Amino acid sequence: MPEGDTVHRAARRIGAALIGAEIVTIETPQPRHRHDRWAERLRDRAVRAVDARGKHLFVRFEGDLTLHSHLRMGGRWGVYGRGERWGRSPRRAWLVIRTREHEVVQFDGPVLELMTEGRSRFDQRLAGLGPDLLGDGFDEREFLARLREDDPSRGIGDALIDQRNLAGVGNLWKAEACFWAELDPWRPLGDVADEEALALVRAARSLMLDAAAAGGHPREPRVYGRAGRRCRRCGAVIRSRGQGDDNRTTSWCPGCQR
Ligand SMILES: [Zn+2]
Numbered sequence: 098m099p100e101g102d103t104v105h106r107a108a109r110r111i112g113a114a115l116i117g118a119e120i121v122t123i124e125t126p127q128p129r130h131r132h133d134r135w136a137e138r139l140r141d142r143a144v145r146a147v148d149a150r151g152k153h154l155f156v157r158f159e160g161d162l163t164l165h166s167h168l169r170m171g172g173r174w175g176v177y178g179r180g181e182r183w184g185r186s187p188r189r190a191w192l193v194i195r196t197r198e199h200e201v202v203q204f205d206g207p208v209l210e211l212m213t214e215g216r217s218r219f220d221q222r223l224a225g226l227g228p229d230l231l232g233d234g235f236d237e238r239e240f241l242a243r244l245r246e247d248d249p250s251r252g253i254g255d256a257l258i259d260q261r262n263l264a265g266v267g268n269l270w271k272a273e274a275c276f277w278a279e280l281d282p283w284r285p286l287g288d289v290a291d292e293e294a295l296a297l298v299r300a301a302r303s304l305m306l307d308a309a310a311a312g313g314h315p316r317e318p319r320v321y322g323r324a325g326r327r328c329r330r331c332g333a334v335i336r337s338r339g340q341g342d343d344n345r346t347t348s349w350c351p352g353c354q355r
Pocket of ligand 1 (some may be wrong): 332
């Protein structure tokens with residue numbers, strides 16, 4: 098599942114292809130958007146910015162129109178040279194934006210909508226997002242304040258992927274950040290000191306920035322996907338179990354994460 102590092106990296110690549118370039122065509126092959134007239138509504142409008150907030154991506158056009166995308170489990174953005182082979186089948190394309198040099202393609206949605214800037218500011222899903230972990234001015238105090246308003250009996254791992262507390266972290270980086278911060282993801286929020294919560298988000302930020310810089314290929318996970326194998330730090334057997342309301346799998350080392 099794409100997390101904030103993947104989405105921020107996609108925003109940079111899309112921005113490099115679209116900002117300052119003349120847009121030649123816009124197509125929406127997905128039947129759901131066939132009658133939305135996006136090509137008409139976006140005609141002659143340049144892209145002025147592409148940015149990410151957590152796992153949400155925004156392509157901002159001149160004249161107050163913004164494309165909002167969320168990839169959920171299976172969506173993807175691709176940026177290709179004209180004529181280059183796409184990473185997924187053209188049948189899976191929901192949106193194709195062509196410039197003279199590039200094709201920017203959104204595959205498999207599943208959240209893709211054109212909205213006004215005003216609506217994007219007041220949209221409930223977006224307005225409620227916590228501070229963006231990979232944003233330039235990530236606000237640790239704002240994160241702590243939100244964490245302290247959450248249920249103190251909730252496990253820190255589960256709280257970390259709640260996008261209202263912090264935008265950008267998903268299941269992979271939750272598990273890995275808890276490992277690097279030596280924190281048990283099941284420890285209730287009420288028993289986690291501020292310094293420990295901050296060490297955890299700093300670990301997550303550092304891991305995700307490294308992955309984004311490395312082209313989206315994280316170094317080998319220490320606990321994610323390694324249940325039943327031995328911990329490289331202490332040798333204990335790594336465990337995994339569903340956590341939280343959504344029962345998202347959490348992996349951790351019971352030997353060295355407290
Ligand atoms: Zn261990």
